[in-house]
Amino acid sequence: MTTQTLSSRIEDLVAAVVDPEVPVLTIGDLGVLRGVTVAADGAVAVTITPTYSGCPALGVIEEDIVSVLKAAGYERVAVNTVLSPPWTTDWMTDDARHRLNDYGIAPPGPAGADAEPVVCPQCSATKTTVVSPFGSTACKALMVCEVCREPFDHFKAI
Numbered sequence: 001m002t003t004q005t006l007s008s009r010i011e012d013l014v015a016a017v018v019d020p021e022v023p024v025l026t027i028g029d030l031g032v033l034r035g036v037t038v039a040a041d042g043a044v045a046v047t048i049t050p051t052y053s054g055c056p057a058l059g060v061i062e063e064d065i066v067s068v069l070k071a072a073g074y075e076r077v078a079v080n081t082v083l084s085p086p087w088t089t090d091w092m093t094d095d096a097r098h099r100l101n102d103y104g105i106a107p108p109g110p111a112g113a114d115a116e117p118v119v120c121p122q123c124s125a126t127k128t129t130v131v132s133p134f135g136s137t138a139c140k141a142l143m144v145c146e147v148c149r150e151p152f153d154h155f156k157a158i
């Protein structure tokens with residue numbers, strides 16, 4: 001087995017780690033996972049870029065990466081956090097956006113284009129209002145739909 005194959009296999013394991021704040025998405029979906037390298041001596045280095053600096057999920061994600069790799073037999077794991085370039089919601093996959101919406105969270109619009117109406121994940125209405133710019137977490141705004149009256153979270157574009 002080449003080192004290339006091994007690191008992509010490890011990358012698949014790590015990419016499947018679920019984001020603790022958005023359990024329907026993995027860190028692969030979010031673009032949080034930036035890369036995996038395996039040294040000749042078997043030590044694994046995982047590079048991640050956290051979503052929002054205010055999100056407390058980072059420590060949990062690091063622990064989950066280490067434990068999933070330990071379970072697969074990789075004992076020496078280092079998780080490196082890279083803050084530059086900063087994470088953007090544009091790194092989120094299209095598939096992830098659809099699953100987010102199905103889960104009841106309005107997905108982010110394109111980064112830097114906040115003017116778009118936020119579409120209600122329940123009834124697809126575009127008449128929605130911000131209740132609080134910070135919802136259940138700093139990553140999300142609490143919104144309410146003017147048509148079906150359902151409150152929902154909007155994953156904010158950054």
Ligand SMILES: [Zn+2]
Pocket residue numbers: 120121122123124125145146147148149150
């Ligand atoms: Zn609605």
